[in-house]
Amino acid sequence: MVIALILLGGITLFFINPEQVSWMPKCYFYVLTGWQCPACGSQRALHHLLHQNFAAAFAYNPFLLVSLPYLFALVFLQWFDEENRFQKLRTFCHGSQTIRIYLVLIVLWWILRNIIPW
Amino acid sequence: MSKFYYLDANNQQQGPVEAAELTRLGVNANTLVWTPGMDAWLEARSVPELAWIFPPAMPPAAPPPPPVTGTTPPPYQAAPASIPHFYQPKPDNFLVWSILATVLCCVPSGIVAIVYSSRVNSLWEMKDYAGAGTAAKNAKTWCFISLGLGIIVFVIAFITGLLGAISQ
Ligand SMILES: [Zn+2]
Numbered sequence: 001m002v003i004a005l006i007l008l009g010g011i012t013l014f015f016i017n018p019e020q021v022s023w024m025p026k027c028y029f030y031v032l033t034g035w036q037c038p039a040c041g042s043q044r045a046l047h048h049l050l051h052q053n054f055a056a057a058f059a060y061n062p063f064l065l066v067s068l069p070y071l072f073a074l075v076f077l078q079w080f081d082e083e084n085r086f087q088k089l090r091t092f093c094h095g096s097q098t099i100r101i102y103l104v105l106i107v108l109w110w111i112l113r114n115i116i117p118w
Numbered sequence: 119m120s121k122f123y124y125l126d127a128n129n130q131q132q133g134p135v136e137a138a139e140l141t142r143l144g145v146n147a148n149t150l151v152w153t154p155g156m157d158a159w160l161e162a163r164s165v166p167e168l169a170w171i172f173p174p175a176m177p178p179a180a181p182p183p184p185p186v187t188g189t190t191p192p193p194y195q196a197a198p199a200s201i202p203h204f205y206q207p208k209p210d211n212f213l214v215w216s217i218l219a220t221v222l223c224c225v226p227s228g229i230v231a232i233v234y235s236s237r238v239n240s241l242w243e244m245k246d247y248a249g250a251g252t253a254a255k256n257a258k259t260w261c262f263i264s265l266g267l268g269i270i271v272f273v274i275a276f277i278t279g280l281l282g283a284i285s286q
Pocket of ligand 1: 027030037039224225
């Protein structure tokens with residue numbers, strides 16, 4: 001189920017460029033306030049990432065450099081490591097210290113990208 | 119009932135097996151066990167879900183009451199019947215879902231969910247089990263709000279985009 005959803009999302013983002021179609025989800029936070037949220041540009045960045053266009057992906061949302069590896073590890077631990085073969089990784093990823101650092105980073109990035117338009 | 123992995127006498131990982139099977143397989147209160155949802159391997163006696171098989175170490179028994187003199191009835195001593203908080207399993211912190219919502223669905227309210235996710239773990243580490251449970255509930259609620267918002271925004275964008283394409 002989860003694997004199917006991930007694949008579906010990946011395939012959609014591979015074949016469709018969110019810049020060119022009007023029906024891809026818009027960020028309601030950006031629409032309402034005119035400010036960008038920490039995730040704005042993620043879908044466009046992922047589209048370019050899937051086409052190995054790393055520079056374009058980085059230009060749309062550099063914060064994905066932090067988020068994606070973390071998210072990747074969390075998804076892996078949740079659905080692909082039922083036997084807990086990667087105990088140290090699990091302890092690290094779910095440690096309150098790690099989550100707190102991630103929160104600080106995401107909020108800093110949120111403020112920063114609206115001060116220096118990115 | 120979740121299944122458990124355990125380390126045998128040679129420190130080899132075994133399982134998964136039902137909790138009820140553990141004692142038959144030679145697992146005792148000091149054996150390291152693990153089940154999905156636990157952050158690390160723990161001794162069986164410190165695993166809340168196994169408390170019914172391996173009771174956690176109790177504080178040393180109180181000294182017996184002094185011998186009764188005269189006809190005073192011995193003071194009634196209540197048995198330590200209250201169940202310690204650590205009998206509850208560690209709640210799911212919904213961290214994956216909150217970050218998925220925040221990072222991929224463009225819903226900043228997911229950040230609230232991440233805050234609660236981090237509190238689940240920090241409160242649990244501080245042995246505030248009731249607080250961790252509440253934080254887990256809040257994390258779950260905010261995940262649903264965020265994912266729901268993401269889906270609503272998607273549907274609205276989809277419909278308006280489609281209408282726009284048709285009218286052209
Ligand atoms: Zn956004």
